[in-house]
Amino acid sequence: MTTNLADIGLVGLAVMGQNLALNIADHGYHIAVYNRNSEKTLDFIKRCEHEEPAHEHVKGYVDMLAFVRAIKRPRKIVLLVKAGAATDATIEALLPHLEQGDIVIDGGNAHWLDTIRREKHLSSLGFAFIGSGVSGGETGARFGPSLMPSGTLEAWSSLEPIWRDIAAKIDHKTGEPLPGAAPGKPVEGGVPCTAYIGPNGAGHYVKMVHNGIEYIDMQLICEAYWLMKTLLGMEAGEIGKVFQEWNEGVLSSFLIEITADILQQKDPAGEGYLVDKVLDAAGQKGTGQWTASSALELGAPANAIAEAVFARALSALKDERVKASKVLQGPVVKLETDRVAIIEAIRDALYCSKICAYAQGFQLMAEAQIAYAWTLNFGAIAHIWRGGCIIRARFLQKITDAYATDPGLKNLMLDPYFTEVLHTGQAHWREVIALAVRNGIPVPAFGSALAYLDGYRSASLPANLLQAQRDYFGAHTYERTDQSRGRFFHVDWPAVGRPQSEM
Ligand code: NBP
Numbered sequence: 001m002t003t004n005l006a007d008i009g010l011v012g013l014a015v016m017g018q019n020l021a022l023n024i025a026d027h028g029y030h031i032a033v034y035n036r037n038s039e040k041t042l043d044f045i046k047r048c049e050h051e052e053p054a055h056e057h058v059k060g061y062v063d064m065l066a067f068v069r070a071i072k073r074p075r076k077i078v079l080l081v082k083a084g085a086a087t088d089a090t091i092e093a094l095l096p097h098l099e100q101g102d103i104v105i106d107g108g109n110a111h112w113l114d115t116i117r118r119e120k121h122l123s124s125l126g127f128a129f130i131g132s133g134v135s136g137g138e139t140g141a142r143f144g145p146s147l148m149p150s151g152t153l154e155a156w157s158s159l160e161p162i163w164r165d166i167a168a169k170i171d172h173k174t175g176e177p178l179p180g181a182a183p184g185k186p187v188e189g190g191v192p193c194t195a196y197i198g199p200n201g202a203g204h205y206v207k208m209v210h211n212g213i214e215y216i217d218m219q220l221i222c223e224a225y226w227l228m229k230t231l232l233g234m235e236a237g238e239i240g241k242v243f244q245e246w247n248e249g250v251l252s253s254f255l256i257e258i259t260a261d262i263l264q265q266k267d268p269a270g271e272g273y274l275v276d277k278v279l280d281a282a283g284q285k286g287t288g289q290w291t292a293s294s295a296l297e298l299g300a301p302a303n304a305i306a307e308a309v310f311a312r313a314l315s316a317l318k319d320e321r322v323k324a325s326k327v328l329q330g331p332v333v334k335l336e337t338d339r340v341a342i343i344e345a346i347r348d349a350l351y352c353s354k355i356c357a358y359a360q361g362f363q364l365m366a367e368a369q370i371a372y373a374w375t376l377n378f379g380a381i382a383h384i385w386r387g388g389c390i391i392r393a394r395f396l397q398k399i400t401d402a403y404a405t406d407p408g409l410k411n412l413m414l415d416p417y418f419t420e421v422l423h424t425g426q427a428h429w430r431e432v433i434a435l436a437v438r439n440g441i442p443v444p445a446f447g448s449a450l451a452y453l454d455g456y457r458s459a460s461l462p463a464n465l466l467q468a469q470r471d472y473f474g475a476h477t478y479e480r481t482d483q484s485r486g487r488f489f490h491v492d493w494p495a496v497g498r499p500q501s502e503m
Pocket of ligand 1: 011013014015016017035036037042080081082084085086087089090107108109110127134135136137138
């Protein structure tokens with residue numbers, strides 16, 4: 001008797017779990033849901049009564065065994081619980097009830113090394129484990145997220161129809177995200193923003209890099225806003241209109257769109273714009289830091305992504321900054337009057353910096369695929385990010401196109417389209433940074449993105465001196481420019497003139 005059984009189960013009924021469950025139900029799937037605290041399950045079932053057609057498709061359970069038995073075999077059980085220990089606790093609680101071949105899908109923001117560990121553990125017990133990045137927050141989960149799944153191909157083929165149905169969709173003619181769905185009315189057609197990423201932790205790694213890019217994307221937008229405010233003396237509402245205009249062109253993206261809205265929002269509790277009353281101390285949940293740590297570990301130069309994490313950390317030192325502002329002096333900002341030209345220059349600085357930031361994210365994933373023996377499809381990843389997620393943007397199509405033209409592309413900046421943008425935009429970009437530096441306005445993300453470009457395009461760097469220093473104090477050896485690579489030398493430095501020895 002399988003007819004009354006659910007197509008899929010879901011554990012964890014906080015914001016993400018509730019919304020993903022409703023999305024799945026909207027697509028005609030029967031879903032069983034469970035939450036550790038059963039009150040949440042009961043409340044959710046009440047919510048479902050007001051959502052078409054969820055009341056028919058969602059069944060809540062307060063007993064885990066009954067929940068598991070209510071799902072068709074091989075079972076697919078999605079976890080949307082707090083990442084870390086809560087995910088391990090939920091898996092341990094589920095294990096005694098599972099049967100061979102059942103598939104556990106972790107949709108939380110797990111660290112990829114945890115996903116590798118969990119996949120190994122569950123597969124040793126005869127179960128399958130999929131780590132799936134889910135991006136798009138509450139609205140994405142409800143009406144179409146960007147989904148980054150990884151695990152065995154067999155487990156993925158079982159989950160794929162549901163994942164493709166519930167993902168955000170892209171119009172295959174225009175490449176633009178299709179308009180949002182409504183409760184009970186999912187989007188028909190379109191190319192789904194999901195695809196198989198690779199084995200074990202690959203999906204969560206890619207989701208983590210997405211979040212790292214999200215950090216730098218946001219920081220770059222903030223620097224553009226801050227320059228217009230401090231250097232041009234513009235009001236938030238005026239700056240919002242500039243972002244609104246930018247959203248019509250190459251910069252068109254979810255983050256630019258919401259920035260335009262945010263900046264034009266009046267304070268509902270008083271005079272002026274709300275953004276001017278929001279405390280300038282940024283929070284973070286850790287995925288940006290994971291990205292930066294992974295870049296450091298793999299030796300991938302994702303300096304702008306790391307800079308965005310540090311910029312948040314510096315902003316959080318609000319009290320110290322207020323005290324320091326009374327002690328440490330810098331130049332007095334001289335208001336610029338050529339507003340139109342400077343806004344255009346800031347736009348170019350933003351687009352060029354963004355290209356460098358994405359180049360770093362993709363370069364990092366290229367290093368990770370070697371370290372973890374994955375084969376990532378970068379064009380497909382850019383496509384998955386085209387809709388549903390926080391960094392969705394028109395220019396991601398250019399990244400998909402770049403990898404379609406050259407699947408072995410070493411760095412995005414070397415794709416002809418991106419090279420051309422960097423060539424035409426860099427004079428403005430440099431001017432903007434110079435203006436900021438002269439006026440003492442911090443632009444860490446603009447600056448580090450430019451340093452990445454300048455470093456990457458330099459055939460020679462001062463690392464010759466660095467290697468010599470290392471050999472001087474630590475006998476770390478050096479290679480010579482007039483010898484073949486791979487031959488290492490050492491010299492007894494203080495005694496200039498002594499012969500060097502090959503190591
Ligand atoms: P939370 O991350 O706030 O987690 C709440 C859920 O975890 C509740 O169902 C809670 O059950 C459960 N839970 C906890 Br806390 N400890 C548990 C334990 N020891 N055993 C079993 N269950 C436990 O929920 P969320 O914001 O909906 O996010 C869910 C996942 O999705 C997270 O991994 C998050 O990082 C990820 N994510 C979130 C977003 C977003 O925008 N919020 C976006 C993308 C991904 P209880 O009700 O019994 O306490």
